[in-house]
Amino acid sequence: MSEQYVVGISDRKVAIAPDSIVTYALGSCVGVALYDVKTRIGGLAHIMLPDSKMLPYAEQGRMKFADTGIEDMVDEMISRGADRGGLKAKIAGGADMFKISDGSRLASIGCRNVASVKSALSRLGIQLVAEDVGRDYGRTLYFDLTTGGVKIQSLGKGTKEI
């Protein structure tokens, strides 16, 4: 029997084929799907903010942030048997939902989340193989651990595979 796990805001799940993982309604948040094709172990994180250093007491919520959240998920995947060198990443989200362009902190959060996720991935030596980011709409991300495929669903815009 395969399970479908749900990942909430600032949360993560590591699982193995034939299970699948989903995270709903990514707005300016970024969904990070990591997959090791050999062991078919995958992890999905719902990242909310770019950088744990922006807050002094970030220890409470490492999964909120791109830098600490991705790092912790990679550690968990490796402890479950995934091969660090084999990890590939697919990411989605980072939209600007309200098209705010007034220079406030809210305005650029999606963009900064994406940039920070990318730099965390490159720091960890993980190759980014596909992305569906930016624009101004929400995305639901389905991650199939049997194939490593990521399906993105947006209301009114249908479904696409990345």
Add this chain to the structure above:
Amino acid sequence: MINSFTDLNDVYIDALKEIGNIGAGNAATSLGVLIDEDVIIGIPKVRIDEFNDVVKSIGGSEEMCVAVLVNFYGEANGVVLFILSIEDAKGITDILAAEEDDGTPGLSEMKLSGIKELGNILGSSYLGSIATLTGMEINLSIPHVAVDMVGAILAVPIIEYGAADSKVMFIEESFSTKEHRFHSHVIMFTDIETLSEIMTRLGIHI
């Protein structure tokens, strides 16, 4: 001094409910004038919730909605969100424009712009009453509108006002009318500093 939303005691919660009530009462009056109907306000709720529970309580992450966001800043910082279903948004704009439902799916640009203005008026009357009550100077941003999933919409204020905490505080009001049975939410998110300042201005001390 309040350090975290979880420190809020019953006295604070009651004061916040009253603030929400006054804000919403003002907003409901504006809405009633616009659509020429009596607007019924639900009992205000002050919630201090985990992020994922906030989304659930407004209808679930993938539920489609129309939302107008007004940012406020100055002596008080926060966001007011006006959220309603697409059906209800169409209904309200039909009343505003005195039109029959044209049966087309989705919202036209013109209707969307009507909803944006409506959200603007509601946000202004809501915050205007808080400013009057507390004597605080509150500035408003232009309104922003989005049509999307509830989860993606709510993440915007949650990111801004829940970043330092694992929970977020908001005051929620629901509006409806007898004749048209639409339901909408007006939700205010704010930070700890603003809450403390509001309490001080109202003469409530711990």
